[in-house]
Amino acid sequence: MADTERVPTVVVDGVHITYTVLDGRSGTRRVHAVKGVSFVAYRGEAIGLIGSNGSGKSTLLKAVAGLQPVERGQVYTQGQPSLLGVNAALMGDLTGERNVILGGLAMGMSRAEVRERYDDIVEFSGINEKDDAVSRPMRTYSSGMGARLRFAIAAAKSHDVLLIDEALATGDARFRRRSQRRIDELRAEAGTVFLVSHSNSTITETCERALWLEAGTLRMDGPAREVVAAYEEYTGAGKHPQT
Template sequence: MAEPEPTPTVVVDGVHITYKVHGTKGGRGSATSALSRIVSRKSAPGVREVHAVKGVSFAAYKGEAIGLIGSNGSGKSTLLKAIAGLLPPSHGRVFTRGQPSLLGVNAALMSDLTGERNVILGGLAMGMSREQVRTRYDDIVEFSGINEKGDFISLPMRTYSSGMGARLRFSIAAAKSHDVLLIDEALSTGDAKFQRRSQRRISELREEAGTVFLVSHSNQSILDTCDRAIWLESGTLRMDGPVAEVIAAYDEFTGKGGKGGKGAEGAEGGKRG
């Protein structure tokens, strides 16, 4: 009997994302000059348009863990925001099955509240019921490792290091299953022990029929966690395929795997439509 067709969870179809960056050069200017620009339809000085993602297309499927790699400013985080529905494409479309959940190191928890209160509020924000949060509370705190060196969970979040905050955010998000979980640099701030726990939890999320996207500057984290990688460079999709092959090509392109530049040429041949 033929195997059933895999179910797509995310389809990115010819997506372009353009946004404006407002610089501070020249100050605010006068109200008169601002009105003059509005009437003449001219852009304010210091405003520039950034074409962050350029015609990217791919499909993701249930059970996949996909790493997004590329140089700084290549469009990885911007693309995650578009998949999460937080940033509308300028052209093209994004289709998702179920509700995507974006987890980043800057995800909003309340710094003046204790870790305990943030676990409760964060769990509710992730769609858990109060009973579910109550049942999973101890597991969330233990997973995060927040209390390994003291009773930090009872202290305000503003007293936490960036790594502690990132671990707690991931622990809250990982406490429930997700149709699509988008992780932006949240694993790079933890120690080796926490990263191993995180990788095991991501494997469990995949087995629960979810799809995981991971952005990380650590190629080793991508290799350890993902089976597929998408390489973005200057907003364009350079390669999409098995994680080891994509990272090898990217390392060659950046000079980590030999002479730079050569990997990008080979990468074009490995791109999926």
């Protein structure tokens, strides 16, 4: 894509995020989760976020989605970012079928759109491959089945910005391939996709760009394979404890 055609969809400008957590010794303590992070994402990009546990990846994703306030700096987005999944709309005592309807509505689809895409959502999720799981309450699903259904609901609709946190880590290789193809389609529809994953191979297979966060700071931003290689060298050298 030529530089003249690059359309920014997310601008993160010097963002700092802190929050308070309970501490058994002092009662509460402040955590500085994201420290002065800046980057620009463009339409049609798939961007992976990598880093150690507790490095601020999911916190940053929530800030882009508008679900986590920032203490300093600014987050600018084009349209309404959608964070996968739709946990607030999915209810354990309702069947998968009812949750597909509620989840689709929560993602901004009309009832007609949900009806039109219902069969594709269920087929994509793979939850009915062994039994009629879609007619059972979601509380009977494994965590992987629930995550696959959430991904299928979110991916049924095009998004200006779609934020995915570990969704591709669920399911078998066939589901991951389906998910990666759908991400490619979403990008082709002029969307931007962010993916947080602990699977470096998933990042390199799905994304052409990666952001490496470590201890709340942006260590590297560049081609996914180069960033993943630098991260693997860093972690393999034992230069910091794994958390």
